[in-house]
Amino acid sequence: MTNNPVKPTACKLLDIMPQTQTEWTFRVKNNLPIKHGQFMQLSLPKVGEAPISISGFGNGYVDFTIRKVGKVTDGLFSLRKGDNIFIRGCYGNGWPIEQFKNKTVVIIAGGTGVSPVKSLINMLCDDSDYAKEIYLILGFKNSHSILFADELKKWQTASHFHVIYTLDDEDYPGFQKGLVTDFIKKIPFTAFADEYECIIVGPPIMMKFVGMDLLMNKIPEKKIWMSFERKMSCGIGKCGHCRIDETYVCLDGPVFNYTVGKKLID
């Protein structure tokens, strides 16, 4: 019989790394090739299955940073190191990293939206020759919801990185108070000539306003990339939940160029 694309594989949970009280990173054994920005279907026997973006990967492992919000995630938070977790994937197109080569990359992300772009930021940080300069605006709600604190420090000290970290409504060392949109004007787009690309990830309302702001700053639509979050039961274009008109987010996304994404009206 042919290979079954929805059959999950048991993989060992290598480590659990709490980021905040409700958001933990689960490190799972994995040897499958992964592209930055892809996602996997995580399942827990007895509970269910959900699409989770890959927040990091390396030799022999894949990371998922998960907020304790739903039925599937509640089950995850009772697991311990060494337990089995079932995964299948990877799915989705991932970030078009070829487009970012030798260009300045502007990344604007909010909250758990940092997860799907984190491995890309790390790659751009570690391989300082890949792109030119990296401008990061990363926003969180408050000091209790800051994710990847260690990595935020690392990116801050990288010589080719320019970072602005924000908290919506709190004064806190190392962070500016305000929404990510308040700081877009600090990015010197005119100095980039034509050699740059922008990435937006976060809640739909944030992506909408950041997109509008970028367009107001005369950023061409084709230079803007975004990642969509939708409900999925299968990840392979069968269950229908992530469909928007003729587009399946699982098959055609989750990363879309703004020229395409702006037309995706649920």
Add this chain to the structure above:
Amino acid sequence: MKHAQTYQLNVDEMNGFFEQLSEKYDIYAPVRISCGGRYAKDDSIIYQPINTYQEIEFHERSTYPLKEVLTPITQTLFYFTEDEFKESKSPQKDILIFGRACDINSIKIQDQIYLKNGNIEDYFYKRIRDKVKFILMDCPEQFEGCFCCSVGANKTDMQSLAVSDNNGSAYVQVYDSDFANYFAKYAAVNHEIQPPLKNELKVDYPVIDNLELANKLKEHPMWKEFDARCIGCGSCTVSCSTCTCFETTDIVYTQNAHIGERRRTCSSCMIDGFDKVASGQSFRKKTSEKYRYKILHKVYGYNARFHTGPMCVGCGRCSARCPELISYPATLNKLSQAIKEIKGGVQHD
């Protein structure tokens, strides 16, 4: 249409034929369930395995569509333990399904999603689909609200056999040579089973040929009335011949909470939660938005992706099942009107 011999068999002969078939095939057909409907003393007609010709309901439209044989409302995909997922058992016998032309054509749409979309074959659909052959049911009476001719679903060439009920006897037209041997002892008769060529209801099925137009239609005021009229129950999509959406859920056995089943259950874009992501956000909160999403999938989204025509076979079940008496053809007519307005430049606030 392939050339095919026709034979006339009485009920006993048909039952003998079914008995011979039963070695290799499970036969499914619409069957009347007395008092099995949603109201008191209301029957339902559903697809079930049959043994005899008399069990087949020829004279009324089945309440639920043929797709249920291939994609049941609930099916077990896997049995799981703590370390392993194991696929549920495949169907053992081949399957013969009685269906009208619209019902059989609807399987092309199921095939498109389950076998072709994303160039990924769904294992559970594929393993049963490969075993299925169709018996075309003659459709001389038609039913209220049918409009197969308006969407070109009145004819099919997917049948292995065609059967016409003729007051206690049956005409059987044989298309598939696999079945020729069963009829060797009968003399062929001169009778051609004809497809329905005209419906009482004619629907001008709307054409939306680009995403810009579809997006403009999303803003049109025509959808507003459905906030008041539609209750978002999902009856239309469960009874739809072409809808395919599903949920995946796990259950555990009460005697041992470490083992259980992963199930696939029919879902509906009309119900709350269909689009709800982990953070709790939904994208279509109003019933009118859900209804609009469903209709535009049938009329626009499906064809825009696959270029094979409407995601509809005109079977009329959605309207027949709607507890709020919402007519799908009436919605299509309103949509056609809205398209004319937009193309003609009419503005709405």
